[in-house]
Amino acid sequence: MNIEEIRKEFPILEQKVNGKPLVYLDNGATAQKPSIVIHTIDQYYKEYNSNIHRGVHHLSQLATTQYEESRSTIQKFINAKYSHEVIFTTGTTGGINLVANSFGKQFLNRGDEVLISAMEHHSNIVPWQMICEEKGAVLKVIPINEKGELIYEEFLRLLSEKTRILAVAHISNTLGTINPVKKMIKEAHKAGAKVLIDAAQSVPHCQVDVQDLDCDFLVFSAHKMFGPTGVGILYGKEEMLNAMPPYQGGGDMIKEVTFEKTTYNSLPHKFEAGTPNIAGGIATAEAILFMNQVGFDFIECQEKELLEYATEQLLKIEGLRIIGTAENKASVISFLVDNTHPFDVGTLLDQMGVAVRTGHHCTQPLMDFYGIPGTIRASFAFYNTKEEVDVFIAALKKAVMMLS
Numbered sequence: 001m002n003i004e005e006i007r008k009e010f011p012i013l014e015q016k017v018n019g020k021p022l023v024y025l026d027n028g029a030t031a032q033k034p035s036i037v038i039h040t041i042d043q044y045y046k047e048y049n050s051n052i053h054r055g056v057h058h059l060s061q062l063a064t065t066q067y068e069e070s071r072s073t074i075q076k077f078i079n080a081k082y083s084h085e086v087i088f089t090t091g092t093t094g095g096i097n098l099v100a101n102s103f104g105k106q107f108l109n110r111g112d113e114v115l116i117s118a119m120e121h122h123s124n125i126v127p128w129q130m131i132c133e134e135k136g137a138v139l140k141v142i143p144i145n146e147k148g149e150l151i152y153e154e155f156l157r158l159l160s161e162k163t164r165i166l167a168v169a170h171i172s173n174t175l176g177t178i179n180p181v182k183k184m185i186k187e188a189h190k191a192g193a194k195v196l197i198d199a200a201q202s203v204p205h206c207q208v209d210v211q212d213l214d215c216d217f218l219v220f221s222a223h224k225m226f227g228p229t230g231v232g233i234l235y236g237k238e239e240m241l242n243a244m245p246p247y248q249g250g251g252d253m254i255k256e257v258t259f260e261k262t263t264y265n266s267l268p269h270k271f272e273a274g275t276p277n278i279a280g281g282i283a284t285a286e287a288i289l290f291m292n293q294v295g296f297d298f299i300e301c302q303e304k305e306l307l308e309y310a311t312e313q314l315l316k317i318e319g320l321r322i323i324g325t326a327e328n329k330a331s332v333i334s335f336l337v338d339n340t341h342p343f344d345v346g347t348l349l350d351q352m353g354v355a356v357r358t359g360h361h362c363t364q365p366l367m368d369f370y371g372i373p374g375t376i377r378a379s380f381a382f383y384n385t386k387e388e389v390d391v392f393i394a395a396l397k398k399a400v401m402m403l404s
């Protein structure tokens with residue numbers, strides 16, 4: 001598919017905002033949905049809505065088959081060894097909380113260390129703070145440099161025999177920095193630590209292969225990769241997930257319940273208590289099949305072009321400073337303009353139909369590092385175009401003029 005054919009698959013891109021064509025540059029917050037994803041959810045509720053794993057009737061069998069086939073599609077998408085290593089969660093946040101609590105309960109003890117980085121999203125900071133407080137473990141933070149890159153020597157220095165788990169973003173949602181996670185995983189394993197990769201911002205943009213990475217856990221959200229909200233995926237190595245206690249109790253996660261004792265279900269259901277977002281889970285597979293149809297060659301090439309072009313045009317604007325200038329970067333640009341506040345710029349851009357995000361992007365410690373309250377962030381997806389970048393730049397120039 002060429003870019004015109006791709007954009008036709010996203011109905012929302014035809015929308016007007018404040019009378020202007022929508023230019024959607026907030027894909028880091030959530031991506032837009034292709035028609036096949038929308039249709040799949042509509043079709044489920046119209047044709048075979050029922051609960052899964054329990055009913056003997058036709059609709060339940062159909063829904064169960066579709067849901068479990070989605071699990072297999074996800075397994076192949078991230079190249080997991082087994083489909084039961086794919087756990088449906090509520091999102092990246094849900095997945096990290098599951099690992100922090102279950103892994104933490106089983107393997108974290110007083111004086112142990114959890115290692116994260118200074119660029120982490122709050123959902124990869126707060127759950128670890130909570131479990132460290134509960135278990136008397138210590139949270140350590142890998143510092144970054146002014147460009148927004150991890151200081152690798154500091155990472156190696158902070159790793160020790162006390163490090164139980166390393167939890168880092170593959171790609172920063174605020175800076176766009178791509179971290180060298182494969183070699184970090186190798187080093188962490190040498191030190192005896194397990195590794196969780198927050199792949200919320202990488203799965204939508206590049207091929208992620210969990211066996212090649214050799215990570216112990218990897219989490220991401222369907223809504224950032226063109227699927228529905230309320231669905232996330234936790235990948236975990238079979239031996240890790242089998243060694244961890246359930247995270248939530250309820251239906252589906254049990255084998256047998258008596259008032260004296262309950263035995264638990266096997267993987268993946270041990271970690272999937274209660275009725276899930278069935279339609280969302282099924283539609284997630286369609287989002288993946290759509291991405292496969294577009295192809296990562298196109299996705300990575302298109303987004304690289306957009307990043308380079310947008311960066312070049314932004315740097316022509318006087319008083320503009322880009323926050324996050326890593327050598328290895330994804331299509332996320334955070335920036336500030338002298339004598340303006342991000343919120344004001346974002347508001348004026350919205351009046352011109354351009355959707356960006358402003359604020360701390362759930363990375364307040366990162367804002368503290370730069371000594372700023374927040375940034376303006378443009379985050380691109382493969383359906384954005386250079387023409388949209390031109391509209392964005394013209395609107396930004398107008399906004400800056402109005403504010404100065």
Ligand SMILES: Cc1ncc(COP(=O)(O)O)c(CN[C@@H](CS)C(=O)O)c1O
Nearest residue numbers: 028029091092093121173200221361362
């Ligand atoms: C790196 C990273 N890690 C975790 C999350 C949380 O994803 P959830 O689907 O909300 O659970 C996000 C979501 N970042 C959004 C909302 S703050 C952004 O605008 O950048 C993320 O980018």
